Amino acid sequence: MTTYIYGIAAATHPALPEGMGGIGDPAHKVRVVRHGDLAALVSDSPDDLRPKRRDLLAHQSVLDEAGAAGPVLPMRFGSLAEDDDSVVAVLADRAEHYTERLRALEGKAEYNVKAAHDEQAVLHQVLAENPELRSLVEVNRRAGGGSYEQKLRLGEQVTAAVWAREAGDGAEVRRALEPCADSVSAGPEGTGWLANVSFLVARDSADGFVAAVEELRRNQPHLELRVHGPLPPYSFVDPGPARPADDAAGVR
Amino acid sequence: MTVVPAQQSGGAGGTSGLYDVIELILDRGLVIDAFVRVSLVGIEILKIDVRVVVASVDTYLRFAEACNRLDLEAGPHKSPGLPDLVGEITESGARGKSKGALSGAAETVSDAFRQARDEGRGEEEPARPRARRAPSRGRKEEQE
Structure with a gap:
């Protein structure tokens, strides 16, 4: 029987969700494997575990539940150990590192911010700033929308102008919110947004972070901002030697 | 207000929240080399590596x-x-x-x-x- 690992917490964590339903259908019960100062949240795993919606949600829910009461190092989805003993071995082997991380993340949560352009608004801006594009639009309109070639020419230039704004706006999102966070991590690239950035925010200053997001919304109304948090600190569990958590937020 | 408490992710409205943070669950988080990770092949809702849109x-x-x-x-x-x-x-x-x-x-x-x-x-x-x-x-x- 393989053991699925959700996350690692301190053995002193006040409310680990033992017995909660985890992955699988029917859901396997969450267990706690302890060793020394550490505890791992685990459950049995279905033999055919796949990244299905239900199991992803279960992974996330277990970590949410545990994270609400104390720091947890979230595992990436789909980590399997041979058995509980293998989990214990890992806890023993890297106790110092995990303990340090748990201390560093205590009282902090991840907020993920994704930004996209409000297309109408950004087109207005791009045209407002660029008389040449505006006249191209006018020419096309007078020609009843323009020929295929005219449309292509206009579209290509507008697209380039919008992309140029994306780069600047992406940097602006980070710049505006960075001061309210302890640490910042660029999220995986995707095509649905111009910025995908995770911020590590102290829970007791979360209000300030949310206020900064609101201010950004007001100041940059052409940006659609989606904020998710508090989340388990997925992006801040293991910054690696090249990027210590302490100065990850520092920009030279 | 779009701040979605993570706690909602497990609830009825959770799917949308999940959709927005799925790349974190799949691409961030602690990885331990002593453990095996399940294959992501065939993932049904993964959006991060299938949406390579080329200027067209x-x-x-x-x-x-x-x-x-x-x-x-x-x-x-x-x-x-x-x-x-x-x-x-x-x-x-x-x-x-x-x-x-x-x-x-x-x-x-x-x-x-x-x-x-x-x-x-x-x-x-x-x-x-x-x-x-x-x-x-x-x-x-x-x-x-």
Whole structure:
């Protein structure tokens, strides 16, 4: 029987969700494997575990539940150990590192911010700033929308102008919110947004972070901002030697 | 307000929240080399590596059409120049707010709304939920 690992917490964590339903259908019960100062949240795993919606949600829910009461190092989805003993071995082997991380993340949560352009608004801006594009639009309109070639020419230039704004706006999102966070991590690239950035925010200053997001919304109304948090600190569990958590937020 | 408490992720409205943070669950988080990770092959809702959108004729035409539809003559948008920009942004802001109500819903859902809105303006363009938000590395690379 393989053991699925959700996350690692301190053995002193006040409310680990033992017995909660985890992955699988029917859901396997969450267990706690302890060793020394550490505890791992685990459950049995279905033999055919796949990244299905239900199991992803279960992974996330277990970590949410545990994270609400104390720091947890979230595992990436789909980590399997041979058995509980293998989990214990890992806890023993890297106790110092995990303990340090748990201390560093205590009282902090991840907020993920994704930004996209409000297309109408950004087109207005791009045209407002660029008389040449505006006249191209006018020419096309007078020609009843323009020929295929005219449309292509206009579209290509507008697209380039919008992309140029994306780069600047992406940097602006980070710049505006960075001061309210302890640490910042660029999220995986995707095509649905111009910025995908995770911020590590102290829970007791979360209000300030949310206020900064609101201010950004007001100041940059052409940006659609989606904020998710508090989340388990997925992006801040293991910054690696090249990027210590302490100065990850520092920009030279 | 689009701050979605993570606790909701397990609830009824959780799927949309999940959709927005799925790349974190799959691509961030602690990895321990002593453990095996399940294969991500065949993932049903993974969006991060399938949406490589390349600059295309489609994109150009779509932007050109959008510009043609854009109401440059109305209100503060008339003869837009830098002095008018402030008024313009304010007006866009109102739109941004109304869209904000949709934030947090699955992107596909908000795209459906957007599409409905676009069609309401007399646009006969077929649905292109993925193409609408196309800013991508792929395109940038091709552009350069």
